[in-house]
Amino acid sequence: MIKLSSIFILLLMTPLLVFSQEVNNFTTVMTNTTEVRIPGAWTQLNSIDDSGQTYLKNEENVIIAVAKNPKKAYPFYKSLASDFENVQEFYKWDSDYRIELKQKTDKLKENSKLEYIIWKFNDGKMDNIFLFGSVNGNFLNLLVFTDKWNEEEKVKFLENLYKLNR
Structure with missing residues (x-):
């Protein structure tokens, strides 16, 4: 009876084990400073030289x-400011530019401990x-543009991608 129960439990657990794999x-994408790893299969479309x-x-x-x-490549960078203060300046610099273009912006989330800000603009x-975000003397700039994922899925993807590349 114990053997039959063990087999039954194993059969029930098999789909969980198969579908819960990491x-x-x-x-892997080479940036201006180092590589960035992205979970899954992605096809490169293009690169923009001035923004990297x-x-x-x-x-x-x-x-x-x-x-x-590199942080020092940006005009707003302050060497005496904290990493998170520089991330805040990065956000302000880019979101102000979007506002000048008459695009609506909104800060969604910030984490001073992990040194990132998540925000959006509508084009x-x-x-x-x-x-x-801030990573070892560099700014990590990540973007998701799709109508296939809701906002929560986009935010979760960005946070996971950032943590993977910290």
Whole structure:
């Protein structure tokens, strides 16, 4: 009877074990400073030289962009400010630019301990959700642009991606 119960429990657990595995495949993108790892399979679309952003898409046609640039390359950077204060300046600098373009912006979340800000702007088509963070003397700039995921899914993806590359 114990053997039959063990087999039954194993059969019930098999789908859980199969479907709860971690993502083991990553796409690696070379930025201006170091590599950024992205969970899953992503195809590179293009790169923009002046911002250092590399755009990618996955099989769902979700578009993301990644950039990792030295903080000192930005005009607002203050060497005596904390990492998080510089992230706040980065957010202010870019969101002010979006406002000048008459785009609506909104800060969604910030984490001073992990040194990031998540915010969005609407380009007239849909929300673009960014995470600006601080990593070893660099700014990590992450973007999700899609109507396939809701805002919560985009934020979770950005936070996970940031933590993976910290």
